Amino acid sequence: MHFALTPRFTRCLVGAVAALMAQGLSFSPAAAESAYVEQSQAGARLPVHALPIANSHSGVVPAGRSGPAIPRVAPEAIAAAGRNFAQTVQIGNYNQxxxxxxxxxxxxxxxxxxxxxxxxxxxxxGNNLRSNLVLLNTQGLSVGVIQPNGSAPVNMLIARLPNGGLLIKR
Known part of the structure; x- marks a missing residue:
């Protein structure tokens, strides 16, 4: 789809923004939740504590004062022995x-x-297990990776080809 910025379109856009501003509406950036999910250690008990998010406060802060600075630390930046790491990237809809x-x-x-x-x-x-799985241009697939202790690493690409075929590359 192609949009041309014609003088008429630009005037309409500027007019719409001016009308919204005149009504007292303001534009502010949306705040997003953190994409990091903390994992529990083997034998851990509830409750599971979430990592602190920047600009969040644990209590009420009086007007005109800011709360204590909370550092933003991503889980993968914390190096500790015995940690598990899981990462998910999803570009599409209705994936689980x-x-x-x-x-x-x-x-x-x-x-x-x-x-x-x-x-x-x-x-x-188990311990020291590795898996990497990529689904490319797929729809409606159900894929399970089960790795017991001592399993070989799993590196797999599953892609829907332009001709409709399915490529499974290990």
């Missing part, structure tokens, strides 16, 4: 990904690119 890790030092990455209505599950039950 569940990554469950039990053990220590496991890593899992799932990418769904230009995909819709896919279901992916990764279960790692």
């Amino acid at each position: 990904v569940a990554q469950i890790q039990n053990g220590a030092n496991n890593q899992s990455a799932v990418g769904i690119i230009a995909g819709n209505a896919n279901n992916v599950g990764v279960l790692q039950g």
Whole structure:
């Protein structure tokens, strides 16, 4: 789709913005929630505590004062032995990904690119397990990766080809 910025379109756009501003409406950036999901350690008990988010305060702050500065630390920036790491990138609609890790030092990455209505599950039950899974241009697939202790790394690409075929590359 192509939009041309004609003088008439530009005048209409400027007029609409001016009308909204005259009515007292203001434009402010939207705040997004953190994309990081903290994982529990083996044998951990509830409650699970979330990482602090920048600009959040634990209590009421009087007007005109700011609360204490809370550093923003991404989970992957914390190096500690025995940590599990799961990462998901989704570009598409109605995709569902569940990554469950039990053990220590496991890593899992799932990418769904230009995909819709896919279901992916990764279960790692052991130590030092690795999995990388990418779904490219797929629709309606259900994929499960189950890795018991001592399993070989899983590196897999599943792609829908332009001719309609399905490529599964390991």
